[in-house]
Amino acid sequence: MTETTNGASSALHKLKQHPLILLLVVLLLAGAGYTSYWLFQKTVTTSQKEQATEHARELATKLRSTTNHYLKERNQQLLSLAEKSLFTTAAASADMAQILSAExxxxxWAPDFTGGYLITPGDQRLIDQQNFAGHYLAEKTLAGDLQSIAAxxxxxxxxxxxxxxxKDQQGEIIxxxxxMESLQPLLDVLKPAVKENLGLTQxxxxxxxTKGATFVTTGNKSKALETIELKLEPANWSLxxxxxxxxxxxxEPSYEGFALFGSVLAVSTLVIIYLLLRLTLHFHVDKAPSPRAEKKTHLNPPATDPVNDSGKSFLDVIPGKGTTDTPVQEQEDRPEVTGSYPDVVFRDYDIRGIAGKQxxxxFAQQLGKALALRAIARGEHTLILGRDGRQSSEQLSEALEQGILSTxxxxxxxGLVPTxxxxFATHHLQQSDCGVMVTASHNPAEYNGFKMFFQHHAMCGEEVKSLRQEMSAEIPEKTPGERSQQDLSEDYLQAIISDIVPAQGLKVILDAGNGAAGELAIRLLEGIGCDVLPLYCDVDGTFPNHPPDPSVPANLEDLRxxxxxxxxxxxxxxxxxxxRIVAIxxxxxxxxxxxxxxxxxRDVVSRHPGADVVFDIKSTRRLNSLISSYGGRPVMWKTGHSHMYNKIxxxxxxxxxxxxxxxxxxxxWHGFDDGLYAAARLIEIMSIREQGLDDIMASFETRYATPEILVPTxxxxxFDIVQKLLAKEVFQDGKVSTIDGLRVEFPKAWGLVRASNTSPALTLRFEADSSDALEKIQSLFREQLRSIDSNLTF
Structure with a gap:
């Protein structure tokens, strides 16, 4: 036993002198492990997926047969009713009372239907009910089109x-x-056909x-296989x-192929390693120890410093990098001491400042810790994160993650997504309704920031400012949380596309300003039927073409x-x-x-009489009369996406x-600000009204107005400047609003000045009934600003 042990020890000693051989052995074992994994994927996993896919195809075929059979039966039911003389007589009479009685x-006779109509040429009832699809289908039928089913x-x-x-007795369509019926009877037929936990049926x-609208979704959403698509009997339907x-x-996968190839691989690897080690030991020659090594073994231990009897060496007591008088164990136990953070970045409705400096x-790590603790205090244990395409966003996002996970x-x-x-993810995902977006929105490239949404509430005001104190506190670390990544772009697009009436081939130029929304907005607009020409839709955080702020007219020149x-x-x-969105x-x-x-x-209030419509203090006062005329209630509120979202x-x-x-x-939709969804709703209105924006705007009262004017300060x-303006007596002749800054309404014009919450500037805006009135009110505000500071001009 001793001889064997000594022999093994001797062999190990010899092999240690051949590090390249040992490295080669490690590489051989790693290669064998990787190859085993690859073989497993190619044999076991692939065979399992192939069998599961075949089973899925059988289930899809069964679902297709069930759907076609159901639709055929329901279609036949209506066909048999359409052939009854009672209904043809009513249609031929053109007497609405007789038609309503027949309906x-x-x-x-068909109690499962939620609605039934006899439509004759020129009947506009479905249009009045905003049932555009039903009217379109009936019109096609009157024109002799054989397509008879739609969703x-x-x-x-x-x-x-x-x-x-x-049809009348001569066979003419009259x-x-x-x-009409709800989807529930169809779902009641589909659900027993295939167990819901086996897959997702759409x-x-x-x-x-268009790319297609999904109108039925049922089953298990844990997608593990490729989607199988089969055509249904309605020509434009698929399952x-x-x-x-x-x-x-x-x-059940097949393990035979893996067992065979795995055995061959294991035996081959072991044989190669055995032969390699045997040859290495056979040709081994012991090396003589080097003179330096000999000398080193005879060095005496260092003498104690006669001046310093503390037991520390001379180097230990020199202050310098990496040295301290505190024992190592005490250093590890000491909590991290954080720095102070500039007040200016904690703004009224988000956090924003210069990346790398402020x-x-x-900052991002400590913010992550503070936000995570707030989420945990609200019973949430997961935060959803996203970032824009700015050059600093990835680094800040990673630091934010580290802080969150440490709690x-x-x-x-x-990933890289628009806000x-x-x-949408905070509404769509079940795991959390709290999210943080790393973005500076429309600010120049050197800026960045954080938008924070907790349980469908945008953090603003004192909620944001109190984060500064929480971030400066000591936050102990815990067992790190888990990180996962999800791509929700397709879910987001389908949610919008399925909600929007398809466009009539509108030609749209899209300028995304090299921001985060370009690629997704192209897919959306194409998905609702637009012909899209992209302009600056590639993501570039330096914003080489123009700043990503569509509220500045100069940034819209290329688009125009x-x-x-x-x-x-x-x-x-x-x-x-x-x-944010602006249209041309x-x-x-x-x-x-x-x-x-x-x-x-005008579109929304007509369907929600008595409802509030909220607009900010910078908006046109034409909204007051328009909203009221359609039966709504106009509500003016503070500027700022967080304030507006929370008020809505x-x-x-x-x-x-x-x-x-x-x-x-x-x-x-879900109530949050969404430039992409707003674009889709605008295109829907243009399509339904069959009007361009110029014609639509011609129906509104004309006003003369300025864009947003920024006066640097x-x-x-x-904020002090705004307070000084509030004290000016000259403004007391008008109707003053101090919801956000100073807005003064006069009979023929109004003006506004407020402190910007996203940049060091004053924000002004003016609107009037005429160009003369517009110039007068601008002159009034200009004069009052100069009386406070001669440099304040515009």
Missing amino acids: KLLLE ARLGKEWQLLYSHPL GAMLG LVQTMPK RFTGSKVLLQST LTVD GCHIIHL PLLN LWVKEQNADLGIALDGDGD SASGQIIWPDELLMIFA IESKAPLGGEFSGHIFFHDR DEESK
């Missing part, structure tokens, strides 16, 4: 529409019978120039089935030129993180966001917006 009888979103729900012609309807993890795991890696809080990272997609040169129907400008009409006119809000308000959620307003471009839809004095 009532139709619903009695349509009516209000908030999808319904199935069936249409058959009503009307169309339209039947029914998709594809209209011309998509995606096998789930349950289906994959329930499939917003550092340490034990988990992270779902969405609306982050907000492109719209006119390409004869486009519309131009859309987005900001750096995609939550076909004639090249800038349609400012408060004017867009007028268009949206609080008041349950279906719509809101501010002049800078933030448009908030709580009608068919410094962060410390901008």
